[in-house]
Amino acid sequence: MATLVVAEHDNKSLNDATAKTVTAALAVGGPVHVLVAGENCKAVADAAAKIAGVEKVLLADNALYAKMIAEAMERLILSVADTYDAILAPATTSGKNYLPRVAAKLDVPQISEILKVVSPDTFERPIYAGNAIQTVQAAAGKKIITVRATAFAKAADGGNAAIESLAAAADPGLSKFDSEALSKSERPELTSAKIVISGGRGLGSGENFALIDKIADRLHAAVGASRAAVDAGYVPNDYQVGQTGKVVAPELYLAVGISGAIQHLAGMKDSKVIAAINKDEDAPIFQIADYGLVADLFQALPEMDQELAKRGY
Amino acid sequence: MKVLVPVKRVIDYNVKVRVKADQSGVDLANVKMSMNPFDEIAVEEAVRLKEKGKVSEIIAVSIGPAQAAETIRTALAMGADRGILVKAEGEIEPLAVAKILKAICDAEKPMLVITGKQAIDDDSNQTGQMLAALLGWGQGTFAHSVELSETSAKIAREIDGGLQTVEVKLPAVMTTDLRLNEPRYASLPNIMKAKKKPVEEKTPADYGVDAASRLKVLKVTEPAKRSAGIKVKSVSELLDKLKEAGAI
Numbered sequence: 001m002a003t004l005v006v007a008e009h010d011n012k013s014l015n016d017a018t019a020k021t022v023t024a025a026l027a028v029g030g031p032v033h034v035l036v037a038g039e040n041c042k043a044v045a046d047a048a049a050k051i052a053g054v055e056k057v058l059l060a061d062n063a064l065y066a067k068m069i070a071e072a073m074e075r076l077i078l079s080v081a082d083t084y085d086a087i088l089a090p091a092t093t094s095g096k097n098y099l100p101r102v103a104a105k106l107d108v109p110q111i112s113e114i115l116k117v118v119s120p121d122t123f124e125r126p127i128y129a130g131n132a133i134q135t136v137q138a139a140a141g142k143k144i145i146t147v148r149a150t151a152f153a154k155a156a157d158g159g160n161a162a163i164e165s166l167a168a169a170a171d172p173g174l175s176k177f178d179s180e181a182l183s184k185s186e187r188p189e190l191t192s193a194k195i196v197i198s199g200g201r202g203l204g205s206g207e208n209f210a211l212i213d214k215i216a217d218r219l220h221a222a223v224g225a226s227r228a229a230v231d232a233g234y235v236p237n238d239y240q241v242g243q244t245g246k247v248v249a250p251e252l253y254l255a256v257g258i259s260g261a262i263q264h265l266a267g268m269k270d271s272k273v274i275a276a277i278n279k280d281e282d283a284p285i286f287q288i289a290d291y292g293l294v295a296d297l298f299q300a301l302p303e304m305d306q307e308l309a310k311r312g313y
Numbered sequence: 314m315k316v317l318v319p320v321k322r323v324i325d326y327n328v329k330v331r332v333k334a335d336q337s338g339v340d341l342a343n344v345k346m347s348m349n350p351f352d353e354i355a356v357e358e359a360v361r362l363k364e365k366g367k368v369s370e371i372i373a374v375s376i377g378p379a380q381a382a383e384t385i386r387t388a389l390a391m392g393a394d395r396g397i398l399v400k401a402e403g404e405i406e407p408l409a410v411a412k413i414l415k416a417i418c419d420a421e422k423p424m425l426v427i428t429g430k431q432a433i434d435d436d437s438n439q440t441g442q443m444l445a446a447l448l449g450w451g452q453g454t455f456a457h458s459v460e461l462s463e464t465s466a467k468i469a470r471e472i473d474g475g476l477q478t479v480e481v482k483l484p485a486v487m488t489t490d491l492r493l494n495e496p497r498y499a500s501l502p503n504i505m506k507a508k509k510k511p512v513e514e515k516t517p518a519d520y521g522v523d524a525a526s527r528l529k530v531l532k533v534t535e536p537a538k539r540s541a542g543i544k545v546k547s548v549s550e551l552l553d554k555l556k557e558a559g560a561i
Contacts, residue, residue, distance in 0.1 A: 174451030290542035
């Protein structure tokens with residue numbers, strides 16, 4: 001039987017987490033189908049159809065799914081669940097919201113935030129905020145899985161899947177979307193950015209984050225922060241990288257004025273390259289950084305800004 | 314309005330966990346245990362709603378070993394009215410927990426269940442959603458703030474990239490995120506008072522639930538360690554290295 005991936009998107013474009021989840025789905029076993037549920041989201045289905053390895057795209061285009069409300073998504077996914085052996089969704093706030101409902105209704109356990117597909121029924125997943133890794137074997141029955149997208153490579157383009165429309169399921173009438181307040185930023189989103197630059201308590205104030213912003217603008221990077229910087233009120237909580245914030249794994253993570261508490265490391269230690277600037281040469285962050293610069297950030301950051309400008313960034 | 318608050322006993326968040334040498338799990342022997350921090354936020358929210366006169370009774374439930382009674386006492390000291398301890402040894406998976414909680418909800422008929430978005434031990438982030446689905450209720454997960462009326466709850470939720478507000482019909486399940494509130498410390502008089510509050514003892518079998526694990530944990534290992542790299546001398550050398558590594 002086939003494997004279903006539920007797409008993550010904003011009705012306009014397909015989030016990269018989807019193509020990464022397809023990689024995990026192909027390892028679980030094909031053929032792989034993608035469900036795009038949203039409103040006026042044909043462009044998203046077109047994008048999903050181009051992912052290599054995807055055989056079919058199911059498009060449920062209905063106002064009921066505009067915001068992927070969990071109760072409505074549960075009914076929709078259940079309406080096609082019979083056809084699938086495994087159902088995967090990215091472990092985004094959206095996937096985490098609706099998928100456990102599906103698992104409960106199917107009376108199967110969910111396997112959350114897998115990092116690796118060891119074999120089609122065995123997976124690695126983080127526990128204790130990534131301080132331990134559990135290898136877990138699925139029970140008999142359907143496999144319901146959320147995928148930590150940053151742990152998987154993006155499936156290539158080059159597919160040409162058929163798009164089938166899927167009728168909306170009944171409206172459960174339990175909840176409705178009221179409003180949303182999304183942080184407006186020209187910068188990429190933290191969890192999907194290729195480069196993340198984070199500031200810690202060493203920045204000393206919210207105003208001083210402007211030094212980080214400048215570098216971020218040159219490198220098209222997202223800006224993050226340690227919990228210490230958030231607790232000190234320098235930046236809002238949605239900047240927070242760590243055990244209690246966001247988990248990121250960009251190509252480059254630059255930690256500035258961050259000592260490297262365990263709670264912070266849990267959110268960024270899987271980054272491909274880690275660089276750190278800190279004036280304390282004994283800061284724990286240097287124990288995991290590929291490149292460490294012991295320097296006063298108030299000198300290093302303006303210097304980096306000039307140097308990047310000189311190099312044409 | 315009655316509120317049910319499920320709370321879990323977990324390794325204290327300040328403790329650095331150690332993986333057992335035989336890879337069977339993490340070492341729980343002689344380790345400080347506490348209430349799951351997200352569940353503390355849930356208890357606090359319930360108590361605040363009671364202080365505002367919106368809630369009449371708070372029932373704290375814990376499913377776990379005999380010592381989970383301490384976790385319930387903590388909730389009672391914070392302001393919960395009574396407790397239910399469902400004694401069960403070993404790892405109880407979120408689905409089994411949700412089934413037990415469903416049976417409790419069927420009996421107690423709360424209008425709202427408030428619990429943590431996830432437990433900081435297994436990081437599953439499933440129980441609240443599963444419970445809502447089994448009950449056929451709506452849910453507001455990862456709550457940042459809540460406005461409660463007699464028939465519905467307006468819940469602002471922490472989502473990737475910002476906040477989303479949903480209006481959920483009651484009864485419903487709400488799971489808490491970090492910014493919902495800052496939990497209080499129980500005062501000594503309240504800790505003393507909590508000792509007199511009633512706690513019922515049950516077992517999963519009382520609710521007709523088989524709590525056996527369905528997933529098989531093959532092993533638990535340490536994550537791959539990163540080793541320290543090199544120290545660079547200047548900003549310009551740092552940029553050179555990052556360029557060489559293809560990172561910028």
